[in-house]
Amino acid sequence: MCPKVEDYTAPYLAVILVSVGKRVTVAYEELDCYGRSLDKILIIGQETNLPQVTGSFVWHYKSYADGQSAKDRAAYAAAKIDTRFRDRGCL
DSSP: OOOOOGGHHHHHHHHHHTTTTSSSEEEEEETOOOOOOOOEHHHHHHHHHHHHHTTSSSSGGGGGOOOOOOHHHHHHHHHHHHHHHOOOOOO
8 A cells, every 4th residue: 555645754754864964965866747856865875765665655666767877777676676576565
């Protein structure tokens, strides 16, 4: 089952809580079809997006995978498959 609309704040809150007082880098990747920025967020050099996909907090859309590096594309695809296999969420 997918998270409810009010549950979407959980991944953002998690990023905020772990980033307080730390160096945060936002790497712009591209815009989606609605004009929203698709970014890669790093906290002290560690990516925060992939763990959110793995934890089934956020989706990974294959249609935007072309904007990722080959390494990221493979990691996100594997996380999506693993999450589906475990029936952990809405991916």
